[in-house]
Amino acid sequence: MFEGETIDFLKVIDGKEVIQKGKIIRAPSLVMATNPYGNQQQKRLEPIIELDGQLITRLPGTPLFPSLGDDSILEPTLSWKLHSDRNAAFDAQLSYLTAGISWKSDYNLVLPEEGDEVTLTGWVSIENNTGTNFEDASIKLIAGDVNKVEDQNRGRRQIKAVMEMAAPSAAPKVEAKKFDEFHMYSLPLKTTLRDGETKQVEFVRSEKVATEKLYIYDGSGGLRYHGGINTNQNYGRNAQPDVATYREFKNSEDNGLGVALPAGRTRFYRMDGDGQLEFTGENSIDHTPKNETIRVYLGNAFDLVGERTRTQFYKHPSRDMMRESFEIEIRNRSEEAVTVQVVEHLYRWSNWEITERSAAFEKTDAQTIEFPVSVGADAVKTVSYTVEYTW
Numbered sequence: 526m527f528e529g530e531t532i533d534f535l536k537v538i539d540g541k542e543v544i545q546k547g548k549i550i551r552a553p554s555l556v557m558a559t560n561p562y563g564n565q566q567q568k569r570l571e572p573i574i575e576l577d578g579q580l581i582t583r584l585p586g587t588p589l590f591p592s593l594g595d596d597s598i599l600e601p602t603l604s605w606k607l608h609s610d611r612n613a614a615f616d617a618q619l620s621y622l623t624a625g626i627s628w629k630s631d632y633n634l635v636l637p638e639e640g641d642e643v644t645l646t647g648w649v650s651i652e653n654n655t656g657t658n659f660e661d662a663s664i665k666l667i668a669g670d671v672n673k674v675e676d677q678n679r680g681r682r683q684i685k686a687v688m689e690m691a692a693p694s695a696a697p698k699v700e701a702k703k704f705d706e707f708h709m710y711s712l713p714l715k716t717t718l719r720d721g722e723t724k725q726v727e728f729v730r731s732e733k734v735a736t737e738k739l740y741i742y743d744g745s746g747g748l749r750y751h752g753g754i755n756t757n758q759n760y761g762r763n764a765q766p767d768v769a770t771y772r773e774f775k776n777s778e779d780n781g782l783g784v785a786l787p788a789g790r791t792r793f794y795r796m797d798g799d800g801q802l803e804f805t806g807e808n809s810i811d812h813t814p815k816n817e818t819i820r821v822y823l824g825n826a827f828d829l830v831g832e833r834t835r836t837q838f839y840k841h842p843s844r845d846m847m848r849e850s851f852e853i854e855i856r857n858r859s860e861e862a863v864t865v866q867v868v869e870h871l872y873r874w875s876n877w878e879i880t881e882r883s884a885a886f887e888k889t890d891a892q893t894i895e896f897p898v899s900v901g902a903d904a905v906k907t908v909s910y911t912v913e914y915t916w
């Protein structure tokens with residue numbers, strides 16, 4: 526509106542406010558342009574300001590616009606015509622969707638210097654980028670995967686939610702209730718959300734949540750059965766040395782929780798001997814109902830090494846039979862004994878049988894078995910097995 530006009534610009538120099546006059550030759554804006562590959566993309570046009578007879582492509586300070594006329598509209602406005610065949614008075618409610626407000630959940634889990642019982646704190650962060658302020662807003666949050674048709678130029682939003690505070694407190698609590706196929710949570714106090722502002726609200730806290738550390742070695746790198754018989758002799762010989770570290774805990778009342786936790790990022794910390802918190806890993810969790818178990822991958826163990834070797838492969842020349850043998854070695858270079866879950870995927874065919882084994886195993890699904898391997902401090906342990914496929 527002020528292109529071609531001269532206005533004041535406020536600038537602070539050496540702690541003093543200085544006002545300079547500048548003429549707006551071009552206001553900053555976004556335009557659509559074609560890139561060298563022929564694709565349309567947004568291009569930012571920088572402002573052009575005439576200052577003391579020279580042109581600059583930046584704002585020389587904070588623009589101080591004079592008062593606008595009464596015909597100028599700065600706020601979103603709806604003109605609504607109502608037609609009625611008689612005089613009447615009634616209440617009406619107007620609802621609309623906006624993509625300008627986003628929010629997410631985050632969890633901090635702090636372990637003591639010794640032990641596996643954590644202090645869990647959950648936060649929801651609400652960010653307002655709508656271009657307007659919401660004064661004394663009543664905020665409700667929906668937990669769950671709410672489907673919404675998006676423009677092709679926008680990514681799909683993920684909607685998350687806050688939960689009821691678990692710790693006793695004199696502060697007002699988040700109110701929670703089941704809403705259709707989701708969960709709805711209402712913030713207890715009205716909140717003013719200013720444009721460009723992010724606010725955080727604590728929604729769950731528990732001082733004593735029992736967790737368990739898990740070590741898992743998946744030496745084949747996660748090969749899976751995808752249907753059909755695979756008789757390729759070279760398939761499945763790949764092996765990787767990393768032993769993964771996980772933290773697992775039950776989302777139950779007996780374990781200090783028992784609330785539906787919305788999807789979000791989890792960060793784990795361990796208290797050091799000097800009283801400082803040290804970051805030990807992070808990952809994301811999905812929406813988790815109460816009484817379900819949460820398992821979080823935190824990285825790979827430094828002092829544990831796995832080695833997976835195929836020792837035999839045989840395919841019968843006339844019968845529909847194939848046999849394969851493996852040895853899995855776990856080396857523990859730490860100063861304490863550990864138990865590693867060795868995961869083996871039976872990926873060649875759906876009909877299989879373990880004909881030989883050096884240790885007991887558990888069948889976890891139709892194509893996966895696990896060996897719990899206990900390894901002493903600075904020790905090595907090996908398990909082996911033979912699987913026979915028939916079709």
